[in-house]
Amino acid sequence: MRIISLNVNGVEAAAARGLFDWLRTQDADVICLQDIRVTAPELEQDPYWIDGYWQYCFEAEVPSQGGVAIYTKTAPKAIIMGLDFELADRYGRYIQADFDKVSIGCLLLPSGRNGDADLNQKFKFMNDFTGYLNKQRRKRREFIYCGSLFSAHLKLDVKNWRDCQNEPGFMAPERAWMDEIFGNLGYVDALREVTREAELYSWWPDSEQAESLNLGLRFDYQILTPGLRRFVTNAQIPRDARFSQHAPVVIDYDWTLSI
Template structure:
């Protein structure tokens, strides 16, 4: 099973840059998109409904916020939108598709870079989501949380990390949150199961020089429950084309879900 996650920074702009032409060639089973910046009624055309895929959208109620989507080859058993708290549901930040054995979600954690208030919002969201992660462990199925976490986990996940320790996305409290998820709770960073190398980034600032020099951060993840650890077979970050400031993260899992 191939799963792709990608932050579009606007699904229309990504489509203009050829994302869907690329996507249909990847033979992916599930594609999780974040920050689509569109209403569902705006996505009715064939452009956003590639043949062979079923699309599901969760739009933001406020135009200033994100929206997420899932494209899947197979009709899910169920679709869940939101997590029951306003920061997530009003801003369209979570959608989940349930299959026979595994649930796959598209998640967009807020960025805290804009202001002190934005950082407080991010921290509030992370606290709520940590509660969801703990509840998830009590369920008798496996999960893949795909999306933009807007935090680099370790020093190898961020260029110029030493100078960024007081910047949102690499604060000690944010890294401790990642450690609790991936350590104490036992969740798995699927990409790092295969690729342990430095400078494996999924995001670069909005200028070409940063991308060419590979000066960025790994902000996009596929986080799984522990049972899926041994099923991670191949991982890659697609950089040949630029659909947004983020790059698609592609992971192959053994078997069907």
């Protein structure tokens, strides 16, 4: 099973840069797109439709302010939209596809990079989502959360980590939150199961210098329940596949989806 996760920063712009041509070559079983900024009916039209996939979308109340989508080759047993808290559901920040023994969620956090109000919303969302994750661990099934978290976890996930410690994305409360998820809550960072390679970034500031010097951070993850740890076979963040400020997170699993 191959899962591709990508924050598209608006699917219209990403499509114009060739996103869907690229996706059609990847043979992914599941595709998770964050920050689509379109309505569900719009996403069902060309060029966003991919033959051979079931497609589901949870749009924001104001479509230009978020939204997430899942494409899957296998028809899911159920689709769940939202997290039942306001900061998630108003902005279309979560959609989940349920299969036989695994659920795959597509998650978009506030970036926290647009002033104090946005940062406070991010911290509130992180707190609410921690409670949600804690409850999900009690369920007798596996979960994969494909998340654009706008938070880097470790020093090797940030190019110039010393300079970033006081900036949203690598602040102490954000790193502590990641420690909680991958520590006390027991979730697994899929990419770090197969590589400790540094400079595997998924987001870069919008500047020529950031690109040329690879001044990036790893903001995008596939987060697993521990029962899936041994099924991760390969992970990559291809820099040459760039359709937004983010790069795709591509994870291969020794797992077959079924209903």
